[in-house]
Amino acid sequence: xxxxxxxxxxxxxIDLGGxxxxxxxxxxxxxxxxxxxxxxxxxxxxxxxxxxxxVAGAEQALGGxxxxxxxxxxxxxxxxxxVKNANSISLNGHKFDEDLGVKLARPVKVNNDANCFTLSEAxxxxxxxxxxxxxxxxxxxxxxGIVVDGKLIEGPHMVAGEWGHVPLPWxxxxxxxxIPCWCxxxxxxxxxxxxxxxxxxxDGPDARDAQDIPARAAAGEEKAKAALxxxxxxxxxxxxxxxxxxxxxxxxxxxxxxNMEHLYADLPPVMQKRVFSDFVHTPVVKNMHGDSSGVRGAxxxxxxxxx
Ligand SMILES: [Zn+2]
Numbered sequence: 001x002x003x004x005x006x007x008x009x010x011x012x013x014i015d016l017g018g019x020x021x022x023x024x025x026x027x028x029x030x031x032x033x034x035x036x037x038x039x040x041x042x043x044x045x046x047x048x049x050x051x052x053x054x055v056a057g058a059e060q061a062l063g064g065x066x067x068x069x070x071x072x073x074x075x076x077x078x079x080x081x082x083v084k085n086a087n088s089i090s091l092n093g094h095k096f097d098e099d100l101g102v103k104l105a106r107p108v109k110v111n112n113d114a115n116c117f118t119l120s121e122a123x124x125x126x127x128x129x130x131x132x133x134x135x136x137x138x139x140x141x142x143x144x145g146i147v148v149d150g151k152l153i154e155g156p157h158m159v160a161g162e163w164g165h166v167p168l169p170w171x172x173x174x175x176x177x178x179i180p181c182w183c184x185x186x187x188x189x190x191x192x193x194x195x196x197x198x199x200x201x202x203d204g205p206d207a208r209d210a211q212d213i214p215a216r217a218a219a220g221e222e223k224a225k226a227a228l229x230x231x232x233x234x235x236x237x238x239x240x241x242x243x244x245x246x247x248x249x250x251x252x253x254x255x256x257x258x259n260m261e262h263l264y265a266d267l268p269p270v271m272q273k274r275v276f277s278d279f280v281h282t283p284v285v286k287n288m289h290g291d292s293s294g295v296r297g298a299x300x301x302x303x304x305x306x307x
Pocket of ligand 1: 164165166181182183184185188190
């Protein structure tokens with residue numbers, strides 16, 4: 001389908017997650033002019049239909065036609081056109097962007113949720129005004145995205161910024177030979193710095209939730225303090241490699257762990273020690289748009305409407 005001129009009345013962003021689908025219309029001032037959430041259906045056709053209904057509802061409410069961008073927890077393979085790595089929803093193996101585009105009678109842009117997060121924060125969030133933005137989502141998993149001069153860097157394999165599945169750098173003897181990862185490799189950063197990994201490191205193999213660990217550390221629990229120190233050191237090492245390769249102007253943290261305020265103080269000294277430079281000034285900052293960054297970034301997959 002050939003791209004049509006950008007002649008829409010407004011931008012619609014859709015965040016397709018494992019449990020819910022959210023749609024927003026993004027006004028020119030960055031505020032939402034429409035917002036709705038529904039539960040994610042289990043089947044593929046039902047998911048496409050649910051998105052169609054959300055778009056139709058938004059356009060009826062707003063009176064006009066919107067550009068449509070969709071954020072998904074996976075990517076569309078450039079070699080096959082099929083969705084891959086979207087394990088929490090029923091899109092794998094489908095030409096989702098094409099199918100949705102036919103249904104909506106317009107081209108649809110689809111990108112992964114970490115890229116949408118980074119695009120949102122770089123456009124009008126915590127990374128606004130910076131040339132090169134590295135966005136990080138650290139929650140149950142770990143993803144990343146790169147925006148330069150307001151544009152997403154995707155790469156021919158659509159993996160640019162995917163720092164969760166590179167090896168933990170400068171491993172210590174007790175970090176070797178590396179924890180096996182679901183992706184087939186071992187020693188992946190995600191297995192050390194995600195919230196799940198932090199919980200397991202602190203409380204054992206059945207632990208999943210890291211949220212209360214900072215409070216326990218603040219209350220003096222040695223086990224929690226030690227786990228947080230290991231976690232900050234590992235995440236700082238991972239970000240130091242990003243600085244060595246990309247040298248971004250800012251690093252924006254998102255996902256559940258971005259609410260752990262100690263990270264903003266603890267990461268820079270680790271990076272200072274590891275980056276190949278006599279000084280390291282890269283700001284590591286918290287996202288501005290919180291949980292809304294994904295759906296906002298989906299809307300930002302299309303340029304602003306010119307009126
Ligand atoms: Zn991996």
